[in-house]
Amino acid sequence: MARELYLYEALNEALAQRLTEDDRTILLGEDIGRMGGAFWVTKGLQERFGVERVRDTPISESAFLGMAVGIALGGLHPIVEVQLADVALVALDAIVNELAKLRYMSGGQANLPVVIRAPVGGYYGDAAQHSQTLYATFSHFPGLAVVVPSDPFDAKGLLLSAARGGRPVVFLEHKQLYGVPFMQYGTKGAVPEEPYTVPLGAAKVVRPGSSATIVSVGYGVHLALEAAQELSDSGFDVEVVDLRCLKPLDVAAVRRSAEKTGRVLVVDEDYSSYGLSGEIAALLLEHEPTRARLRSFARVAIPDVPIPFSEPLEEAVLPSTARVVEVLRRWT
Amino acid sequence: MQVRCSYLQVSPEVESHSASREIADDRARAYLRTMLLCRALETGLTEAYGRVEFRGELHLSAGHEAVAAGVVDAAEPCFVVGTHRSHAVALSKGVDPTALAAEIYGRDSGVCHGKGGHMHLTALDRGFLTTGIVGATVPIAAGYALSARQLNLGRIGVAFLGDGAMNQGAVLETLNLAPAWKLPLLLVVENNELAFSTRTADLSSIRPLAARCRGFGMDAYVADGTDATVVWAIAAEIVHRIRAGGKPALIEFQVPRLSGHLEVVDFEEYLAEEEKRRRVAQDPLGRTEESLLRAGVLDRAGIEALTSEVKEEAERALEAARAAPFPDVTSATTDSE
Numbered sequence: 001m002a003r004e005l006y007l008y009e010a011l012n013e014a015l016a017q018r019l020t021e022d023d024r025t026i027l028l029g030e031d032i033g034r035m036g037g038a039f040w041v042t043k044g045l046q047e048r049f050g051v052e053r054v055r056d057t058p059i060s061e062s063a064f065l066g067m068a069v070g071i072a073l074g075g076l077h078p079i080v081e082v083q084l085a086d087v088a089l090v091a092l093d094a095i096v097n098e099l100a101k102l103r104y105m106s107g108g109q110a111n112l113p114v115v116i117r118a119p120v121g122g123y124y125g126d127a128a129q130h131s132q133t134l135y136a137t138f139s140h141f142p143g144l145a146v147v148v149p150s151d152p153f154d155a156k157g158l159l160l161s162a163a164r165g166g167r168p169v170v171f172l173e174h175k176q177l178y179g180v181p182f183m184q185y186g187t188k189g190a191v192p193e194e195p196y197t198v199p200l201g202a203a204k205v206v207r208p209g210s211s212a213t214i215v216s217v218g219y220g221v222h223l224a225l226e227a228a229q230e231l232s233d234s235g236f237d238v239e240v241v242d243l244r245c246l247k248p249l250d251v252a253a254v255r256r257s258a259e260k261t262g263r264v265l266v267v268d269e270d271y272s273s274y275g276l277s278g279e280i281a282a283l284l285l286e287h288e289p290t291r292a293r294l295r296s297f298a299r300v301a302i303p304d305v306p307i308p309f310s311e312p313l314e315e316a317v318l319p320s321t322a323r324v325v326e327v328l329r330r331w332t
Numbered sequence: 333m334q335v336r337c338s339y340l341q342v343s344p345e346v347e348s349h350s351a352s353r354e355i356a357d358d359r360a361r362a363y364l365r366t367m368l369l370c371r372a373l374e375t376g377l378t379e380a381y382g383r384v385e386f387r388g389e390l391h392l393s394a395g396h397e398a399v400a401a402g403v404v405d406a407a408e409p410c411f412v413v414g415t416h417r418s419h420a421v422a423l424s425k426g427v428d429p430t431a432l433a434a435e436i437y438g439r440d441s442g443v444c445h446g447k448g449g450h451m452h453l454t455a456l457d458r459g460f461l462t463t464g465i466v467g468a469t470v471p472i473a474a475g476y477a478l479s480a481r482q483l484n485l486g487r488i489g490v491a492f493l494g495d496g497a498m499n500q501g502a503v504l505e506t507l508n509l510a511p512a513w514k515l516p517l518l519l520v521v522e523n524n525e526l527a528f529s530t531r532t533a534d535l536s537s538i539r540p541l542a543a544r545c546r547g548f549g550m551d552a553y554v555a556d557g558t559d560a561t562v563v564w565a566i567a568a569e570i571v572h573r574i575r576a577g578g579k580p581a582l583i584e585f586q587v588p589r590l591s592g593h594l595e596v597v598d599f600e601e602y603l604a605e606e607e608k609r610r611r612v613a614q615d616p617l618g619r620t621e622e623s624l625l626r627a628g629v630l631d632r633a634g635i636e637a638l639t640s641e642v643k644e645e646a647e648r649a650l651e652a653a654r655a656a657p658f659p660d661v662t663s664a665t666t667d668s669e
Contacts, residue, residue: 026482052482058512063505066471067478070489073411073456074479094502097465098472106454106461107445108667142668248669 002190006179010152010191011041011117014159015079017195019049022077025163027054028064029081029117038083039119039178061091065116069098072112079163085118085134085172099168100143113166115159120148121174121219121269122318124183128306131314135217135268136275138170139246145169145200146246148217150177152189154244157198165200174218174269185219201248205257209239212263212296212331215254215280217243220267220319227324236332246276251283255290263296263331267319272301298327333360333627337565339555339583343545349553353565357629359405361638363560364620364630367397368639370420371617372646373429377436380650381595386437388449393420395590396522398616400424402563403490403520403583406571410518411476412490413469414462416451417522421492425460427453429645433653440659441652447659447667459487467500469493470519474506477515477580488516488574496527498541507548510580517580518571522557524589542584550582557585558619588614 005013018025027042027049033056036043046054057064061082068078082088088095095116102110122131139146147162147169149155155173162169179186206221207228214224221242228238241257243250258264264284266277277299284290284297300319308314338350374392381390393400400420404412414421422432427443435442436450443455451464463469469491477489497503498521510517521541525532538544545552551573555566563585570581588611603611624630630638 024483058505058509060505060509062502063471063474063509066468066502066506067475067509070413070472070475070477071479072475073461073472074476074485074489075483076479078475091502093465093468094471098463098468102454102461104668105444105448105452106456106667107443107447109444109454109456110461 004188005152005191007152007155008040008178010156014156018163025077027079030083065091065094068114072114077113079115082118085120086132096141100141115162115169117171119175120172127309131307133270135270148172150221150242152191161197176219201245203250203253204242206242207240209237211237213239213257213261214265215241216267223321226321259293262293266299268301335561335565337562339566342543343552360561363401366401369642370423372643376650390595391417392591395588398560399557399585401560403567406564406567407490409487410490411459413473414492416464418462425458427455429649430652433649434656437653439656441656467497467503470503470506477517490518492520495523495532511549514578515580519582521584522587524587528593552582554584557587558616559623560620
């Protein structure tokens with residue numbers, strides 16, 4: 001029987017294998033050393049690879065994310081953990097104005113092999129400043145790849161691809177999927193022991209169907225699968241497309257599924273305004289063959305409010321299986 | 333020639349230093365040449381800008397040239413991250429003046445093929461880049477220093493920053509971290525007392541700016557930055573300490589900015605005539621020339637010959653830039669995939 005790991009263990013294995021295969025890779029981040037990271041992803045790595053290669057940073061995101069650019073220019077390959085995606089906003093200049101733009105601004109001179117890893121997402125009562133995914137925020141700026149794994153197998157393969165790719169990547173890991181005991185959801189999945197890669201920019205149909213398409217990433221894929229399962233008895237056959245990467249975005253895969261089913265629902269754990277759902281709608285409408293076959297479009301995303309603390313309020317704004325089912329039932 | 337220099341250490345202790353160093357005459361002449369070339373190039377650029385021959389902003393190095401020439405040579409081998417005001421640093425780092433001018437003109441033969449422009453000059457083959465975000469130079473150079481130490485590159489990281497940048501969070505965060513990580517890093521503050529139009533002294537109660545390094549355990553020094561040979565001598569002393577001691581340092585050089593913040597806002601708007609005259613009297617070109625004359629490295633005729641030689645070189649660079657083709661528009665969407 002295939003070996004099964006939690007997602008945080010799969011990421012830990014990817015990092016260990018990258019540190020082993022590439023002696024220029026170093027890890028930086030808050031509490032990643034002795035503690036092994038807030039979500040256990042770097043557990044044991046400092047002990048194994050030393051304090052020079054697995055470095056605890058102060059709570060100075062502007063400094064250490066700005067430094068990542070210089071570290072890459074100097075020849076090391078930094079993989080930087082930001083404790084939560086929300087706090088990366090403190091260092092948006094380093095990420096957006098420096099890291100993302102330098103290759104372009106320099107006319108192609110600067111190749112920056114930098115991976116920024118960040119836990120994202122809500123569903124555990126951490127309120128407005130600690131629950132965001134910021135999927136659209138990171139995907140908005142040119143110059144960054146944005147990756148969101150939804151299961152342990154993809155997590156390991158995508159992280160190795162990101163680390164080997166030689167370009168800036170923002171790697172967003174949903175807290176509910178890690179499998180750490182203080183988050184309720186995470187499940188194990190089969191993960192090969194040897195290093196392998198999953199290419200960036202290739203979506204995956206995780207559930208084939210013909211009645212409607214759900215497009216999502218990360219934890220949203222799991223909500224989509226649950227909803228699809230709930231409707232399966234009624235004969236409404238939902239296809240679920242896991243984008244896996246927000247950038248590069250596998251537009252062809254989304255259009256293919258949309259043309260097959262004629263109905264598209266985007267499940268996005270991010271604000272609905274100016275986000276993934278609007279982007280997908282535009283990409284479907286801009287393409288005449290897809291537009292001709294598209295009968296319905298809907299989105300389940302966060303309304304234009306910060307994420308509230310109280311449990312029923314949080315449930316009211318974050319995407320849920322119930323909200324997904326409600327949309328799909330309208331289409332049956 | 334023999335160079336005598338004096339400077340004030342302000343962190344960790346307050347202590348006056350003076351030193352005497354021998355500098356090869358050729359190098360002293362080369363500093364003056366680079367400074368004159370930069371001034372000639374910027375004079376030509378300012379005229380061309382007035383004729384709207386290129387677009388964007390234009391921040392001149394005029395007044396800062398001695399710091400660029402002296403520090404860069406003292407710090408080599410090094411990787412330099414410069415500010416929005418970096419023409420002199422670029423030329424001191426060996427960036428080709430024609431490619432520099434062509435970038436400012438947005439031409440394909442520019443150092444960044446026209447994609448960066450005057451504020452985003454990158455020449456990685458020379459170990460040089462700039463960023464237009466005030467203060468962002470510092471963490472980038474610190475990161476380079478970390479790699480340099482870990483990979484034994486034998487290089488140090490150098491960041492230039494202005495007095496205004498000393499109040500940026502990213503800079504203060506790096507002042508904290510660089511000594512803790514013992515980074516081979518030199519921070520060069522070009523203090524021209526003005527952040528655009530605002531007097532830095534009005535907005536900080538700590539003077540000199542470098543004194544705040546005491547709170548971070550970072551070695552820091554203050555010195556005059558108008559004679560390139562003196563700048564070199566001071567920087568050489570401190571770079572030696574960085575290399576030998578395995579720890580970072582900051583030098584705050586006093587320099588006069590001889591122009592507006594950028595060449596559309598004349599600084600008469602916020603500087604009294606008297607202060608403008610004081611600044612002109614501190615022109616590093618004059619100060620460095622005097623120093624070379626005194627040492628007998630050059631005579632008046634020699635300086636005149638050098639001045640007309642670089643004037644021609646600057647004109648050739650500007651003409652070549654003007655004549656060079658723009659990039660093919662298909663390149664607008666490359667280098668970002």
